[in-house]
Amino acid sequence: MGAVWTIVTKDLQQRLRDKSVLIFSIAVPLALMTVLNLVIPTSADDVELEPVTMAASIDADDELADVVVSSLAGLSVFQVTVADSEDPRASVDAGDADLGLIIPPGLTEDLRSGTEHSVQMVIGDGAGLSANILIAVTDGLLSEMRSRSVSAAAAIEAGLAPDVAAQLAQEEVDAAGAITAEEGEASDQQLTAGGALIAGQAGLFLMFTVGFGVLSMVAERESGTLARLRSMPIRPGSIVLAKALGAFVLGVLATAVLLTAGSLMFGVAFGNVGAVGVLVLCAVAAATSLTFIVVRLARTAEQANIVQTILALVLGMSGGAFFPIAASGALGAVLDVNPIAAFTRGLGITAGGGGLSDLTAPVLTLLAFAAICLLVSRAIPDRGETR
Amino acid sequence: MVADRVSDEPGTATSSPAAPTPSEQDVLVVTDVERRFGDLKAVDGVSLSIRPGETFGLLGPNGAGKTTTITMIAGLLAPDRGTIEVAGERMHPSAVAVKRHIGLVPQDLALYPDLKGRENLRYFARLQGLRGADLKHRVDEVLEVVGLADRAKDPVKEYSGGMKRRLNIAVGLLHRPSLLILDEPTVGVDPQSRNAILESVEALAGEGMAVLYTTHYMEEAERLCDRIAIIDTGRIQAAGTRSELIRLLGSSDQVRLSGTGDLRAASSAVAQVRGVERADVTDSEVLVTAADAPAALAAIVTAASTHLELADVEITRPDLEQVFLHLTGKALRD
Ligand SMILES: Nc1ncnc2c1ncn2[C@@H]1O[C@H](COP(=O)(O)OP(=O)(O)OP(=O)(O)O)[C@@H](O)[C@H]1O
Ligand SMILES: [Mg+2]
Numbered sequence: 001m002g003a004v005w006t007i008v009t010k011d012l013q014q015r016l017r018d019k020s021v022l023i024f025s026i027a028v029p030l031a032l033m034t035v036l037n038l039v040i041p042t043s044a045d046d047v048e049l050e051p052v053t054m055a056a057s058i059d060a061d062d063e064l065a066d067v068v069v070s071s072l073a074g075l076s077v078f079q080v081t082v083a084d085s086e087d088p089r090a091s092v093d094a095g096d097a098d099l100g101l102i103i104p105p106g107l108t109e110d111l112r113s114g115t116e117h118s119v120q121m122v123i124g125d126g127a128g129l130s131a132n133i134l135i136a137v138t139d140g141l142l143s144e145m146r147s148r149s150v151s152a153a154a155a156i157e158a159g160l161a162p163d164v165a166a167q168l169a170q171e172e173v174d175a176a177g178a179i180t181a182e183e184g185e186a187s188d189q190q191l192t193a194g195g196a197l198i199a200g201q202a203g204l205f206l207m208f209t210v211g212f213g214v215l216s217m218v219a220e221r222e223s224g225t226l227a228r229l230r231s232m233p234i235r236p237g238s239i240v241l242a243k244a245l246g247a248f249v250l251g252v253l254a255t256a257v258l259l260t261a262g263s264l265m266f267g268v269a270f271g272n273v274g275a276v277g278v279l280v281l282c283a284v285a286a287a288t289s290l291t292f293i294v295v296r297l298a299r300t301a302e303q304a305n306i307v308q309t310i311l312a313l314v315l316g317m318s319g320g321a322f323f324p325i326a327a328s329g330a331l332g333a334v335l336d337v338n339p340i341a342a343f344t345r346g347l348g349i350t351a352g353g354g355g356l357s358d359l360t361a362p363v364l365t366l367l368a369f370a371a372i373c374l375l376v377s378r379a380i381p382d383r384g385e386t387r
Numbered sequence: 388m389v390a391d392r393v394s395d396e397p398g399t400a401t402s403s404p405a406a407p408t409p410s411e412q413d414v415l416v417v418t419d420v421e422r423r424f425g426d427l428k429a430v431d432g433v434s435l436s437i438r439p440g441e442t443f444g445l446l447g448p449n450g451a452g453k454t455t456t457i458t459m460i461a462g463l464l465a466p467d468r469g470t471i472e473v474a475g476e477r478m479h480p481s482a483v484a485v486k487r488h489i490g491l492v493p494q495d496l497a498l499y500p501d502l503k504g505r506e507n508l509r510y511f512a513r514l515q516g517l518r519g520a521d522l523k524h525r526v527d528e529v530l531e532v533v534g535l536a537d538r539a540k541d542p543v544k545e546y547s548g549g550m551k552r553r554l555n556i557a558v559g560l561l562h563r564p565s566l567l568i569l570d571e572p573t574v575g576v577d578p579q580s581r582n583a584i585l586e587s588v589e590a591l592a593g594e595g596m597a598v599l600y601t602t603h604y605m606e607e608a609e610r611l612c613d614r615i616a617i618i619d620t621g622r623i624q625a626a627g628t629r630s631e632l633i634r635l636l637g638s639s640d641q642v643r644l645s646g647t648g649d650l651r652a653a654s655s656a657v658a659q660v661r662g663v664e665r666a667d668v669t670d671s672e673v674l675v676t677a678a679d680a681p682a683a684l685a686a687i688v689t690a691a692s693t694h695l696e697l698a699d700v701e702i703t704r705p706d707l708e709q710v711f712l713h714l715t716g717k718a719l720r721d
Contacts, residue, residue: 006513014501224497228558231461231491232514233483 003234007242008249015212015250025209025254026261029201033262036197036322051078052130055085055097059105068103068141075137078130089122098127099134111145191348195270196320198262199347202255203340204316206287209254211308213247214291219301244288251284259347271350275359279346282366286339289373296380315340339369414439414488414566414597415460420469422455429455431621432469437599439565442592444612445601446707448719452621453601454494457570460599461491474565487516490564492556494571494601500544504535504554507543508561515562529557532587549580556584560591567591568599573607585611605707605719617711624714630679632710639664640680640704642687645672648695656690663687680704 015021054072058065073082085091088100100122110117119142121135191199217239220226229239259280263270270276291308298304316322319340335341346362415437422430430452437443445453458464460471462478462485471478476485498507508526517525530536533553543551556572569588573581588611592598602608608615609629616626625632633639644653654673658666662683664676673691677683680702691697711719 002516003514006510010499010502010510014499018501224493224495225499227458227463227493228491228497228511229514230463230480231486231489232511233486233516234514235483236481 003238004242008246011246029205050128050130053081053097054099055088055091056101058103064108065103092122092124098131194266195268199344200321202258203343204321207312210247210251210287215304217243218304247288275350275356283343285370286366289370292377416472418470420466437597440595442598444608444615446608447618451618488565490559490567492559492569505539511558512561529560533557549576566597619715638705642675643701645699646695646697653691653694660686
């Protein structure tokens, strides 16, 4: 263990002295973040959603119609003001409301019996994005209720007090809402464009930073100092372990600095510090073990640096370091295992208020990636075998 | 001096597996070691052994297999066949403890140019297990040995080529190894630095360190080594003391004594000196043939002086260059 420590401290001392880490792992990405933040068009995430005024016409005795309206009024994404109206179409035409909702009497009855029940929505000329979102939400809500309200309807039929039935129905709606929320968390949609940029750049430069640590092994192989180390009474594994540890420490430090500086500079909050920390540790582990494959494949330090740069750029780009990337199907699956993408997704979850328990998917992805790379790197014969 | 260290057992380094009879106390015993690179046999059945305090030379041209042999002895490369024992322990790339006994000075510089001279030494000393006052003491000591104490605070990249070479050697000395392995340590060094290097090697051997020294400079092998193995195409062609090797040529050293006086009487007196094979009189000088002229020179001169007013003494020795030519049919350097 003494040898490992000696090598790690010497390496860190060397890296700090030649300033390469300070420049390429911190200064350059911060500069790049600043520039990209200026040129990147703000995405929908950053658009302030307008409040919506909705004129609704419902039957006061219709339990589920009431549930629909109160659910919409309770949306937290943007403010919804519901006004009772005899004729919502007229209110919209008059410009008193952005949106009209007409639920003819008998929604509860019809849902229970499975009968068609048409609901009308009227959208005004000046209605913005929020009104459109509200239409989509209403539509989703109604189809959810159609498939799920059997229990509520059955409860009413069984003679339960209407408020109990209403509560049951509300639970159904909440459950439907929970599903929608989960879908939102599965993507990095919780990150603002600025947040995604910081996360992606931090992930991209993490590859370069661990490269400084791990690839110094290739440089030492080339310069002959590795052979000298191997002629000393040190267990062969200690050298590899030391390089991994050095890279890991550098990676964690640089990423922590980047996320902190980035969030301060661009006003992005990444959420729970502990959860973000776990995510950073896992991402650094994945990047470090990927770099050990490069060590095995490269004959020279120059080759190693080129391969590492290509890997960083490919993973960084597909992980959204420069612009958001969405893909589905096979390509989507490939993107999903990209450690930088997993890291960004994870930060999306923590930024959206998620804690450690919500990070299972990205953390497992990163750890599995690390483990597989480690196994692969062990299996590859060393092309640059020392003489 | 080289000439008075004489091996008692000629040929304890050969390419034939049966030949060496290594003794208990040998620091290094290499037995029938072979290493291939693809189709090329870089080392082909090398056997040799080195005693404490002995300086053993591997003399051979480029590509002879010197570095490959040393690389295996230092545990960086596994032999395809044969065994290597250092201080009685088996040497292998995965071995750890046995490596404490060796100090490797690689042919190519193995230093960190960005670090200062002293930082390089401190780093390698820690890896050799040295700590605290002991570490500081040893670092200071090796800096003295290689004459770099006044430049220890400078980054190695600011050193001259010769200074880098000397620091490269210093790293191999830090832990007082029982076997110091030097791979062509004087290549590309000016005569002054070269002399400094040779002097430190002589001093270390004088302190009882066993030294394995590879070179393709005949003069270095002659000056430093108690025993020399001539290696070519991966095989040891011959091994022994310098005079043993010279004897393979069938010719001995010659000493020409010129002066005024009784040449004939001088020649008879010189012929009685131990180590002198014959003494002949020519026109104006006495021509003495001896196996090891430098060793016998003092006695020869004393004997001759009783009959001659000596004007000039000149030694001519057949050299290892000729031995190499004799053994391999080619010149040592191309
Ligand atoms: N890693 C390697 N792969 C392939 N061939 C090698 C390797 N190392 C050495 N060789 C070959 O083995 C032979 C012996 O090389 P080696 O370096 O041992 O010679 P040397 O005596 O040290 O020469 P020099 O005086 O030039 O240093 C050479 O033909 C060389 O090309
Ligand atoms: Mg060599």
